[in-house]
């Protein structure tokens with residue numbers, strides 16, 4: 001028996017005579033190659049489940065005694081680290097623990113405030129007080145708030161290496177540290193995973209989607225004025241606009257994320273420059289291309305078009321597919337505009353397997369290569385720790401003309417191999433080596449691993465959507481008859497009963513076993529579920545979530561024990 005840790009992809013590759021036959025039962029990996037002919041249920045069925053998670057099928061035909069008898073002989077390791085059991089899979093800590101932890105924090109009025117303590121005491125304080133009072137966003141598969149993702153065990157390990165080695169990844173110094181090469185290798189793997197085919201030469205790690213949106217708008221602002229003969233990086237926004245004869249820079253979007261407005265404020269364009277151009281009231285995330293064309297013709301105005309690829313409430317995509325992308329590209333070229341794609345989590349639908357049920361989502365992301373810049377979030381779908389985002393632009397010279405860190409001879413990198421020094425292509429001069437966890441999971445999961453993780457997330461989301469649509473208590477939003485195949489990882493709903501709907505979020509979250517975000521939809525309250533944690537187990541989580549929703553709707557106390 002071994003404690004080796006395997007990825008989904010490792011197991012997936014072992015489903016043939018050449019590589020042998022492996023399968024997963026309850027997170028343990030078994031090599032059943034030599035057991036095929038002995039299996040009382042026959043070799044055919046084992047081969048059918050080889051390379052897969054066979055847990056559900058296994059329990060249908062066997063009991064614990066089978067694993068007790070044969071497990072030791074055929075187990076070769078586990079899939080990553082063991083998942084916590086349902087009981088341990090706490091989504092929110094009990095409120096009393098949060099209050100106790102808060103009370104245990106040092107106060108300036110304490111006599112021993114800042115007098116120092118043994119490290120062991122501090123470590124105990126952290127594990128006994130602080131850790132139990134943190135929310136389960138990484139530990140629980142049912143923390144569906146915001147879009148947070150979890151942390152794959154390998155990513156957690158790599159993140160500890162990052163802290164241990166404490167690199168400042170700012171200058172490309174290939175003779176001194178491999179860190180910038182690792183960053184670039186991770187970005188290239190990500191481009192491959194997302195099927196980005198253009199040359200995205202301007203690329204860097206950021207702290208997340210907000211920072212990437214800041215980079216996108218800053219580049220857009222620079223490019224639209226550069227095309228009119230002025231550089232903001234050099235002259236500043238006011239002088240550059242005056243020189244270019246531009247009186248207004250507008251950001252045209254539909255269902256733009258709130259961080260887009262924040263980014264607009266940061267880069268000096270202002271929140272008021274963000275204009276929503278929805279195609280219809282019922283599909284507000286869809287971009288009205290005719291309206292875009294009209295806006296682009298506005299005299300004295302330069303435009304950045306921000307394409308939402310995963311509107312925050314519905315997960316909807318602003319453009320339907322390649323034809324609309326082509327039209328938008330043509331319009332942008334005609335009017336010297338910039339296209340920024342906010343693909344934070346939605347862009348990852350391109351990783352889903354090529355199956356009929358995902359064709360629609362694949363179509364939605366086709367064409368993103370025609371954008372000028374792209375925001376990608378790492379800490380969400382890649383399941384690496386906070387904080388981690390990525391930014392890509394095809395206009396690397398524009399990126400540098402905004403972010404170049406000039407006149408510091410000691411920071412010069414001696415340009416080699418085409419890797420830009422991060423401090424010249426991004427916001428910070430001091431940067432964490434946040435690329436390492438992303439590098440680790442991209443290398444280990446690869447396309448099959450992520451396709452399988454995202455498949456589980458999509459399956460749970462879609463099964464919940466069907467449950468909500470059929471439930472007498474709930475209404476699936478934005479459209480009760482909407483196509484479930486539009487759903488990737490976001491599900492929006494409300495309670496049919498107004499009184500219940502009023503405090504639905506609080507009642508669901510009070511179970512502490514499920515966490516959802518409250519939002520508003522068409523002026524009313526709504527609940528949003530975002531499934532993005534690698535720990536998702538479709539059967540187990542569907543059972544728990546639907547039991548909670550049924551109990552909440554019928555005013556019953558939820559009892560986790562009944563779900564075990």
Ligand code: HEM
Pocket residue numbers: 023025030032039040041042045046049054057058061062063066070071074
């Ligand atoms: C580690 C992997 C497995 C081991 C060690 C194993 C072992 C066994 C054993 C010992 C039996 C005899 C019945 C018993 O004693 O309960 C059995 C029967 C059977 N197994 Fe498996 N098995 C494995 C995986 C699977 C999988 C993945 C399937 C897929 C569905 C499967 C399907 C069956 C079926 C259909 C029977 C016959 C049940 C019956 O006749 O009622 N087994 N297996």
